[in-house]
Amino acid sequence: GFKMGIVGLPNVGKSTLFNALTRTAAAQAANFPFCTIEPNVGDVGVPDDRLEKLAALAGSKQIIPTRMTFVDIAGLVKGASKGEGLGNQFLANIREVDAIAHVLRCFEDDDVTHVEGRVDPVADAATIETELMLADLESIEKRRAGLVRKLKGSDKEAQQQDRLLAAAQEALEDGKPARVVEVEAEDAKAWRMLQLLTTKPVLYVCNVSEDDAAEGNALSAKVAEMAAAEGNSHVVISARIEEEISQLEAEEAEMFLGEMGLEEAGLDRLIRAGYALLRLETYFTVGPKEARAWTIREGTSAPQAAGVIHGDFEKGFIRAETIAYDDFVALGGEQAAKEAGKMRAEGKGYRVKDGDVLHFLFNT
Numbered sequence: 001g002f003k004m005g006i007v008g009l010p011n012v013g014k015s016t017l018f019n020a021l022t023r024t025a026a027a028q029a030a031n032f033p034f035c036t037i038e039p040n041v042g043d044v045g046v047p048d049d050r051l052e053k054l055a056a057l058a059g060s061k062q063i064i065p066t067r068m069t070f071v072d073i074a075g076l077v078k079g080a081s082k083g084e085g086l087g088n089q090f091l092a093n094i095r096e097v098d099a100i101a102h103v104l105r106c107f108e109d110d111d112v113t114h115v116e117g118r119v120d121p122v123a124d125a126a127t128i129e130t131e132l133m134l135a136d137l138e139s140i141e142k143r144r145a146g147l148v149r150k151l152k153g154s155d156k157e158a159q160q161q162d163r164l165l166a167a168a169q170e171a172l173e174d175g176k177p178a179r180v181v182e183v184e185a186e187d188a189k190a191w192r193m194l195q196l197l198t199t200k201p202v203l204y205v206c207n208v209s210e211d212d213a214a215e216g217n218a219l220s221a222k223v224a225e226m227a228a229a230e231g232n233s234h235v236v237i238s239a240r241i242e243e244e245i246s247q248l249e250a251e252e253a254e255m256f257l258g259e260m261g262l263e264e265a266g267l268d269r270l271i272r273a274g275y276a277l278l279r280l281e282t283y284f285t286v287g288p289k290e291a292r293a294w295t296i297r298e299g300t301s302a303p304q305a306a307g308v309i310h311g312d313f314e315k316g317f318i319r320a321e322t323i324a325y326d327d328f329v330a331l332g333g334e335q336a337a338k339e340a341g342k343m344r345a346e347g348k349g350y351r352v353k354d355g356d357v358l359h360f361l362f363n364t
């Protein structure tokens, strides 16, 4: 599955947000299953209205959303790369995530201490990014030193790694995150495997006060500008509101959102923004037993998509029968879609599209 790490300076609202995320998921157990893996790790169901519609049409007994993992990575402070706070321990946690949700304090409250003594989300973002850049630099130096012997031979893999590490190092020494490096397609995988912290896509989460939840404020507007300039994305959320919502039943929550002038829970937007940031897509498997959503990266081939369900599905892949979500719903279900000629047989080269309803045929 895909993992998002929640980072941010102390007292910006990370735990409030994480607890809301996991509690909401726990409360809506049937549709949004949540399980605690470790105290700071939560699996959250990805909200998707399409799944309910498919289940209703197919009479599925169970609805199983696809999941996204959130990790609350506390302890990031100025000096972390030098071992301050929880130091390097949590940096290792960040290496493992696919993307970073960076919570920024965009609320004023004299009762909540700011570690730097002022509310400035853009400066806070820079503080954290600097720590991540320093941590990357340090690990690059170590890794390059470790490659020196291999480079004396003609180890192609070592050469590729060193070349990529050198490019990242150059950017970092120039004061830029490694994500500014433009990587050729043939290097993309090796580049990802380096797991540099500053190559991870960032979703800035502007934590605003309850009153600013609907419209944002001047601080979140600055963050939006910064995110756009960096090619990252942002969402405006009130962790406090999300915390309150997480304690309500679904119906009450709807009403509460309406009163606050919000169309949907911020957490839903957060999860979806993370999904989009990672260029993830959803396909469905639908039957009388269950309607289920699965996550793939954009552009995934049919056999690879089958492999998300089970490795054997990928190995023995023969073909996929597919109906587009819109056809499935417009025609009123699988049988009708089939009769209307909307079920297609697709082979190994097919790139699964977001919303495809799939059946896989495979050899065992």
Ligand code: GDP
Pocket (backbone or CB within 6 Å): 008, 009, 010, 011, 012, 013, 014, 015, 016, 017, 107, 108, 109, 112, 207, 208, 209, 210, 238, 239, 240
């Ligand atoms: P963390 O250290 O980043 O995990 O921050 P917490 O989630 O523990 O929040 C720190 C403090 O800020 C707590 O007392 C929260 O209740 C408070 N807090 C979080 N979000 C908001 C907010 O939107 N407005 C206000 N006024 N306080 C908030």
